[in-house]
Amino acid sequence: MQRYLLEPRSGGPFDLLLREVEEPAPGPGEVAVKIHAASLNYRDLLVRAGKSASGGFDPVVPLSDGAGEVVALGEGVVDWQTGDRVALTFFRDWLSGPFETSFHAAARGGSSDGVLSQTVIAPAHSLVAAPAAMSFTEAATLPCAALTAWHALMERGRPLERGETVLCLGTGGVSIFALQIAKAAGARVIVTSRSQEKLARARELGADETIDYLQTPEWDGETMRITAKRGVDRVIEVGGPGTIERSMNSVAAGGIVSLIGVLTGFDPPKASLFTLVKKNADLQGIYVGNREMFVRMNAFLELHAIRPVIDRIFPFSEASEAYRHLEGAGHLGKVVVQV
Ligand SMILES: NC(=O)c1ccc[n+]([C@@H]2O[C@H](COP(=O)([O-])OP(=O)(O)OC[C@H]3O[C@@H](n4cnc5c(N)ncnc54)[C@H](OP(=O)(O)O)[C@@H]3O)[C@@H](O)[C@H]2O)c1
The missing domain is CATH 3.90.180.10 (Medium-chain alcohol dehydrogenases, catalytic domain)
Structure with a gap:
């Protein structure tokens, strides 16, 4: 063989x-x-x-x-x-x-x-x-990919609830499974991507809102605008050091940032974790x-x-x-x- x-x-x-x-x-x-x-x-x-x-x-x-x-x-x-x-x-x-x-x-x-x-x-x-x-x-x-998204949304902490909002970074394997699982669970989903074509596909797959993170590099501000300044209940954080600060800015009070990926590398993030303290929000590491x-x-x-x-x-x-x-x-x- x-x-x-x-x-x-x-x-x-x-x-x-x-x-x-x-x-x-x-x-x-x-x-x-x-x-x-x-x-x-x-x-x-x-x-x-x-x-x-x-x-x-x-x-x-x-x-x-x-x-x-x-x-x-x-x-x-x-x-x-x-x-x-x-x-x-x-x-x-x-x-x-x-x-x-x-x-x-x-x-x-x-x-x-x-x-x-x-x-x-x-x-x-x-x-x-x-x-x-x-x-x-x-x-x-x-x-x-699927199990990581599932674990982050439905297993650790508390399961995602109907009506909550999920932010998925990019349109790779984990994020697209997160989009599908979150929509099936009755959540509202925001997807970011560098590509308009991919964002159109994400909308076909059920994304409620999309953000082009190249055209809108301050996508945390856009997330807050979309959610009427409340923020999202969950972030599927696949970017790592280059995105974690904006992910923490995007999360709502009491929300959860699931730390999953390293698409922007392994350097220590420069972000202040105090953002989470101010919001009583959680950061959870997920490994499959x-x-x-x-x-x-x-x-x-x-x-x-x-x-x-x-x-x-x-x-x-x-x-x-x-x-x-x-x-x-x-x-x-x-x-x-x-x-
Ligand atoms: N902890 C775990 O258990 C676990 C499990 C699976 C994966 N991971 C990690 O999670 C990450 C994603 O894995 P994957 O297999 O889903 O990757 P993938 O399928 O290769 O997805 C890559 C996509 O991520 C998006 N992306 C890249 N840089 C980005 C950035 N700066 N901001 C936002 N989106 C960005 C891009 O989407 P667009 O082209 O749409 O922008 C890119 O096409 C990787 O770091 C991987 O190592 C961790």
Whole structure:
């Protein structure tokens, strides 16, 4: 079978190389999954660049997010049968309850092997059933981006309520899932983007208000104008140091800023955190989510007939092109590789 490997290059980023290896067999408690599709996240660019929080320095099979079919069962596996359609979890061992830092040791496509491979061997506990209505390409977009948005809006702190307002930064994978989940939960959603075309698409997907953050660099002021100076109840903060100050300015009293991304880098932010104190607002760090949340999210997606927004699908042989496409940031929603 074939799989990709990110192999460290001395003094530089990793190389993405296609390798032929023997077909693996599941050990006790494991299953073999024939991967049909894998999706990319911004984190995969960080892993390739050697910058991810959950990336190592050894050769690793890239990409955390995949879906496929169970093709073989190891000894003692009773929860799955061959032919089951499954998606893999991002944190292999975070099943339920609060996060423990030890889970970083098995983050797929970073500290442990990922899914850009024709077959993946996985512990039986690290799979969820793929939503029946979704294709493999759709189900492959769920494990990181969708679950992160779901965790931020519906699991941590208090669940988003009907009538609340959510601000989504940009139109990447996490933000578009946040838009879809928030609309289904009855929220009002504001989306920002650098592209008018993407903002038009976001409105088609249900965004109530949109802001072009290139034309309106003071988008926090515009958010306050849109919300009649109240601010938003939730911010999906994927930008990091370059956006956090405006995100805090945008949040309403008692609101929540979910700190998720680093699209503007890893430098320490210059913003004063006192903005949150004045508003009795919360800042919560979100790192994907656990298996139980994934199961609850899938039920919600099915209930509301939410289908992932896929920007483009690349063939397995063109995985490098998929990375380039994501890096170009011309996409809206998810970029997928068909395996
Ligand atoms: N903590 C976690 O568990 C977790 C999970 C998933 C992702 N993340 C992080 O969250 C971030 C987003 O990930 P993703 O996979 O959704 O990324 P993505 O699909 O690559 O999205 C990138 C998009 O973000 C927007 N963007 C870029 N710079 C921006 C800025 N300064 N202000 C506002 N929007 C900006 C752009 O949208 P427009 O072209 O529309 O402007 C860009 O196309 C990344 O930093 C990623 O590492 C964290």
